[in-house]
Amino acid sequence: MTNSSPYALAACQPGMERALKAELAKLRPDLHPGFQRPGLVTFSATVKPFGPGDAPPAIFARMWAASAGPCATLDAVVLTAQDVGATHLFCGTRDPGDDAPPGVLHACAHEAGRWEKRLAPNFTAGPPKRGDVVLDVFTAPNEPPVVGWHVHSSGRHERPGGRFDYEVPEDLPSRTWCKVVEGLRWSHAPLAKGDLVLELGAAPGGGTRAFVEAGARVLAVDSMPIDPAVAAMPGVTVVAKRIGDLRLEWLPPDVRWLACDAGIPPEDVLRAIERLRPALPNLRGFLLLLKLSDDGVIRHLPLTFERLKQLGATAVNARQLPANRRDIFVYAPIAPRAAAKPASAKRPGKAARPKKHQASKPKPSAAGGSRR
């Protein structure tokens, strides 16, 4: 076996295989879908072999590897590793899905542990370094493992199956903490200490907490209450308002990042951003969790991304990460001083701007009422 393969494999969220294949049909029409399992799709490389350094930038693929397909025995897995020069092992369960019953989760974890224990002595312990060849082994109860390999680098997945390595605190106000931690880790967004994040749809505060723990200050906008422990974190200013009620002159000009996890359709997110953007002259990027409520939203994503570019984004990177459910993380950087081209909104007059950071100026409003 050479280092490349006639086949590729990608891991995705169980249930999103169709979306991944539809995306690849446009992004890499030379990759034809083949054998698949929930959360795992293989492709035939019809034009040139798929290299272990290849990783098409698909939204719905958590990770890529050159594929050896199913390997029935331990010897077959070890032989594959030797053939491709793999020195490190990523062995883990094929994602059983968030709604899998505890018994299934237990069986999956047990099977992955069993294979890892048998395989580990054949590999170098510890995380791979840049340039190391890693064997990707996907296990599932009563199935032979599916095996692939990739060349490690900072842009590649850091754990088996594209998962991330972090401890989940027990006292989280919401799972959005995980989504933001993974999104920042995956995107390498250059969030600097003290950067101000305008976060739309912040309650109960998982995302706010993750941004603050990453060193940022946060203007947390929501009409619903923010968890008191999060609201009391240094650098957090709560703006108890509906997004539609935010006035442009309230926004401090040093906002660096616009984050949104309001659980509203991407179209509404875009409208809100288009209205606010003129008051955010020093924005360095968008960090968005976009809800994929139906297939139409998925088909519309290229147009959504195009509108972010019209708002100054120089690129739009999107990925459905392991912590995501029916949503994706979007990182769209903005070049310093990029001119936005909003369709309608007006820049507030200089006199209307607060001189200093006065984000807490709007009086907290009672939660409730219609949104937007």
Ligand SMILES: C[S@@+](CC[C@H](N)C(=O)[O-])C[C@H]1O[C@@H](n2cnc3c(N)ncnc32)[C@H](O)[C@@H]1O
């Ligand atoms: C999915 S939850 C957000 C979770 C939150 N980001 C976290 O980290 O815990 C969606 C939030 O968006 C808020 N929201 C939705 N539409 C809104 C609007 N128009 N104005 C203000 N908040 C809104 C809801 O009140 C809700 O708290």
